[in-house]
Amino acid sequence: MDLHYEIQGHGPTVVLIHSPGVDSREWRELAPLLRNSYRIVTFDGRGMGQSPAPKEPMDPVRDLLALLRHLRSNRVTLVGHSMGGEVALNFALAYPEMVERLVVIAPSLTGYPYSPEFVEWIRAVNALAPDIRKMVQFSLDGPHYRTVMASEHRDFLAELHTRYMTRVFTEWQSFEVVWPQPPAIGRLEQAAAPTLFIHGSVEWSDMLGVAETFKRVPSVRFAMVEGADHMITMTHASKLASLILGFPDSNRQE
Numbered sequence: 001m002d003l004h005y006e007i008q009g010h011g012p013t014v015v016l017i018h019s020p021g022v023d024s025r026e027w028r029e030l031a032p033l034l035r036n037s038y039r040i041v042t043f044d045g046r047g048m049g050q051s052p053a054p055k056e057p058m059d060p061v062r063d064l065l066a067l068l069r070h071l072r073s074n075r076v077t078l079v080g081h082s083m084g085g086e087v088a089l090n091f092a093l094a095y096p097e098m099v100e101r102l103v104v105i106a107p108s109l110t111g112y113p114y115s116p117e118f119v120e121w122i123r124a125v126n127a128l129a130p131d132i133r134k135m136v137q138f139s140l141d142g143p144h145y146r147t148v149m150a151s152e153h154r155d156f157l158a159e160l161h162t163r164y165m166t167r168v169f170t171e172w173q174s175f176e177v178v179w180p181q182p183p184a185i186g187r188l189e190q191a192a193a194p195t196l197f198i199h200g201s202v203e204w205s206d207m208l209g210v211a212e213t214f215k216r217v218p219s220v221r222f223a224m225v226e227g228a229d230h231m232i233t234m235t236h237a238s239k240l241a242s243l244i245l246g247f248p249d250s251n252r253q254e
């Protein structure tokens with residue numbers, strides 16, 4: 001296994017899958033709140049944190065499968081944030097027998113038609129390349145980072161972003177991501193695991209659209225955290241821990 005990973009705690013296995021632009025350190029607030037009840041696995045996605053840079057198209061579902069086989073974990077709970085949620089969903093669709101529960105936190109969704117405003121923001125960030133300082137500053141000025149950038153986690157998030165972008169421009173040899181086909185958006189009815197969808201109230205409007213689309217998942221519950229933005233994992237770890245520890249016994253929310 002060439003991906004960097006860490007394990008803490010004991011009990012049923014919960015795998016935390018971080019968002020792009022950062023690494024597994026984004027879980028430093030949440031993981032300690034879960035490790036008394038679960039065996040917590042955190043890992044750095046390929047090209048992020050301490051994991052090797054990609055030399056060929058990345059297949060995050062295959063990477064996750066390799067990690068779980070390495071750990072001899074045959075049935076787990078997956079908790080994924082942002083693109084990590086996209087990875088978790090795609091894995092649950094490909095290997096339903098391995099996923100006990102699925103928690104997606106402000107997830108992206110393969111095949112979802114994102115708004116022109118969001119697509120333009122991504123384009124504007126990329127247009128600043130290769131000036132990493134400007135890219136980080138413009139990215140973190142985005143409307144979905146308002147809460148975290150006004151918090152004590154501001155400098156840490158900037159550090160994570162800078163580390164990520166530096167590696168992208170100095171080490172990455174491939175930028176392509178391979179996803180299972182057909183896209184997950186067309187297969188949501190096949191998601192077998194009980195699913196919890198969590199998001200904050202300070203987000204792009206697309207998040208509400210993704211949440212609406214997720215209503216097609218047969219066994220899904222929703223929770224919205226007031227005042228949280230896209231980095232809810234940092235600023236509202238206690239609330240997240242409460243939701244995860246209470247799932248699937250918590251009441252359904254819309």
